Amino acid sequence: MRTRPIAAAAFSVVLLFTVAACSQSYDEITDDCYAALKERAEGDKEKPGECKEVKEDDYTAMVMSLIVDDLGWIDENGDVDENEMLKDALETP
Numbered sequence: 001m002r003t004r005p006i007a008a009a010a011f012s013v014v015l016l017f018t019v020a021a022c023s024q025s026y027d028e029i030t031d032d033c034y035a036a037l038k039e040r041a042e043g044d045k046e047k048p049g050e051c052k053e054v055k056e057d058d059y060t061a062m063v064m065s066l067i068v069d070d071l072g073w074i075d076e077n078g079d080v081d082e083n084e085m086l087k088d089a090l091e092t093p
Contacts, residue, residue: 029053
């Protein structure tokens with residue numbers, strides 16, 4: 001009679017740990033999203049499936065980061081290179 005509640009409790013604990021171990025952290029989700037954004041075809045504006053659980057503000061920041069990087073405005077230290085940003089504006093035609 002006492003073994004059923006104990007067995008049910010033990011099963012619940014095992015199930016809880018199994019579910020927790022299978023779920024991704026938010027950092028892992030954003031890493032997967034960023035990788036998917038980098039791999040998508042040029043001109044593709046669709047939000048990848050890997051990004052569906054990413055907060056909208058974080059998704060926007062990742063997209064903008066890739067755009068700025070593609071424009072060459074990021075230096076080797078990962079900082080914005082103001083001279084590179086202004087290069088087109090300062091060049092005379």
